[in-house]
Amino acid sequence: MRFEKQTKEHLRVYVTANELSLRGIAIDTIVGENGQQLWKELLETAESEYGFSPQGAVDLNVTMFPRDGLVIDVQKGEAIAELDVEQVEIRLTIDVIHHLIYQFDDIEDVINASIRLFPHIHETEQGGTLYHYNGRYYLHFVEVLPSQVEERLAAILSEYGKTTTVSPYVMMEYGKTIQTEQAVKELYDAFA
Structure with missing residues (x-):
């Protein structure tokens, strides 16, 4: 995974198709259980290496290039009052680009x-x-x-x-x- 810091509250992450394959993730099953592990790893790396603290809601806007991999925009969402400090709500949006x-x-x-x-x-x-x-x-x-x-x-x-x-x-x-x-x-x- 390659991270680029866009702003204090926005990271862009690139994941190649080869990296997905090594993790046992098929690009068409990214929302399944293996995908959950990828999101968790992504957020842990974002916090430890980039100071991106995932509290409350986090928006993951995923652009899928079926042959090449993923581009993931990670942005902090609005704070959610009913969640405690340890909980994170992930809001996932996926676009598939076939061209x-x-x-x-x-x-x-x-x-x-x-x-x-x-x-x-x-x-x-x-x-x-x-x-x-x-x-x-x-x-x-x-x-x-x-x-x-x-x-x-x-x-x-x-x-x-x-x-x-x-x-x-x-x-x-x-x-x-x-x-x-x-x-x-x-x-x-x-x-x-």
């Missing part, structure tokens, strides 16, 4: 990835959307892809970029949309 989105440090990486992706792009509906946000490029495939196609594309994308937790909605609002559809084909046609 592919990869971050690239420069346009050369996007071009190289597009050249490699081009032979497979006919298996997608929209061919990818390209964004620029906070000095980085993002290639986004909005549609839910068949698992074999997704694995093939993800393998190529991971050679040139990395997965990201930045929502495409944030990029649409605050970033620059470079190409709304067929971004891979456009880059291939221009640079291959």
Whole structure:
């Protein structure tokens, strides 16, 4: 687990699919008993290493990337009068993200990835959307892809970029949309 302190009352925690697997947790059973152990470990680490004291209510907003893992926003909620000091109420919200989105440090990486992706792009509906946000490029495939196609594309994308937790909605609002559809084909046609 990797922790990032956002504010005094907000931590962001990244848990990879491999870490979940090592704990015996399948991503689709995260709300079960094994998930409870993960939440407990997470809160204990947050308290011992980051001074995040879980008293009263704690909001866990989990974003699940089925292939990659979890991003968990941990925030202190409102104090609850009827709970004693030792009790903690966990309020859990889970969002599942099925699209592919990869971050690239420069346009050369996007071009190289597009050249490699081009032979497979006919298996997608929209061919990818390209964004620029906070000095980085993002290639986004909005549609839910068949698992074999997704694995093939993800393998190529991971050679040139990395997965990201930045929502495409944030990029649409605050970033620059470079190409709304067929971004891979456009880059291939221009640079291959």
